[in-house]
Amino acid sequence: MEERGLVLIVEDEPTISELERLYLGGAGFGVHVETDGRKALDAVVRLRPTAIVLDIGLPGLDGIEVCRILRGRGDWTPVVFVTARDDEVDRIVGLELGADDYVTKPFSPRELVARVRGLVRRASGAIAGDVTTLGPVSVDSARRRVEVDGRRIDLTATEFDLLAHLASQPGRVFTREQLLSSVWGVADYSSSRTVDVHVAQLRLKLGEAAGAIRTVRGVGYSAADDG
Template identity: 80%
Template sequence: MGEDRGLVLVVEDEPTIADLERLYLADGGFGVHIERDGGRALEAVARLRPVAIVLDIGIPGMDGLELCRTLRARGDWTPVVFVTARDDEVDRILGLELGADDYLTKPFSPRELVARVRALIRRASVPSGAPVRTIGTVVLDPLRRRVEVGGARVELTATEFDLLEHLMSQPGRVFTREQLLSSVWGVADYSSSRTVDVHVAQVRLKLGSAASVIHTVRGVGYSAAEQEA
């Protein structure tokens, strides 16, 4: 099977789709555990400590949105990839606002799912020499994957952290939405650039008084720089 990349929890009540996800994830080197309802999935997260969760929104009992909300409220920031049969932008934005890291709409390529999961986990693996980044009162430590504002811890999802780190890696540089999608999400589907805006809004909200370190360049994209006086 190749390199062991850790356990992925698949939460999916359609057996055919769950088995397909299991097959491709296993072929990609992951261990896979499947649950078919939200309540059992919540217990499995605490018991198994997966490296990522592939979460269908329309599962029985506690649905995927509520499950993600509950995990984040508990301080569990395991990367979550939502999959759903719905292609409603409101659902997508709500899922991201609740703390999901990525989003796929059925039908999707199982290979793309594996690529998205790999990208999430790969971004969490930081070279030992990665420097601590500071802009204004915002301090980002890549090794500990920790962000502080004025010494106070800020909880970010894996993707929110990666987005902020990418912006802070080159202070003052303006990144287009397409560049951010490519570098942070590892995708070339630029029709989903709204995803970047939603994540930027969430990062700003969580940074609170330091939100203005992220600058919007209208019609272009975003940068991170010192707060303007």
Template identity: 70%
Template structure:
């Protein structure tokens, strides 16, 4: 484990050359890094070390990365998670996001891109300036400073990305955002994988909003808007 000024990132990757490369680039960027090479050890490290972010390979010996994430979320641990997968198909991606992942990269990937995504997730998870106002639309209230969302006063458990997506939409109610605009505004980059990530996260936020899901409306052929 190495120390870093930006906090500790847990990397769980069974391919040691990839793990070493990710460690190198994260360390250069100012993060501390702890590496594990199997799922059980990775889960134990996540619970013990309380990292600022986790980079989880999906295909791990013992527990898969998606199972690590599922168990953390079941514990109420919403540490940002970036999945790494060698299987380039939508099933893995959607499954990972439904289990509470925030982002993913597909092997082979650029270490710089991975670091940029981790950096963006950690920055968002740390919260915005306290000057940002509480936003309310219908039964939904979002408090940016406290990173808290409630529906009729009942708190919701959202991932960092889900929170920021909802906040982005609530920030300008009635304004229709294209998927590309949401990728840029929420994720902070134009994802080469395409806009499916946005659709999956919107579906997850709607599922968690329950009866208030209608606050996010689909504009066919364009994107999404927040509307009471």
């Protein structure tokens, strides 16, 4: 089977890490496992993984802090959080730090594989198209590059795909459910709050150009269509 890239699993529970390793390996990914946050940070530098499956509840340096450090270094390797906390606040905090997705224990290994596949596909530049301009914002789908007034903006893979999807049809209003299906590739519409968090993060990064993304109350979001 053709290898799809290396996934770094950071998990201190052996039964869970072994399950993740078996399913991700069976899907064609190379897999490396670390059991604590500090070793994980070293492994990211050493191995340059394609994606990271990161448990939040690690001993010592927890997953949220690991993600914070990575993003602070300018490392935007796609991250999927694994959390045992069925608390929306924890998930939102994680996403605000730059995580791309999350699954909650107990989770389906097949769902985890699907999430990782989707992130790797998007980060590799599977979305094609021309450069779209939304006022001062330019979205280059082929190069996966976003600029505001010529200044490059660093986005996670999911943040980029969300903006690119909205920009693909300026003025069209997408519901949260449509965005979850098209961008995340999931049908779990109970997690639609995830869309709101990513939109908030996008606006924060776009700064004065945040108006490129418009909220349509009670419906969803659209990209500005007034150039």
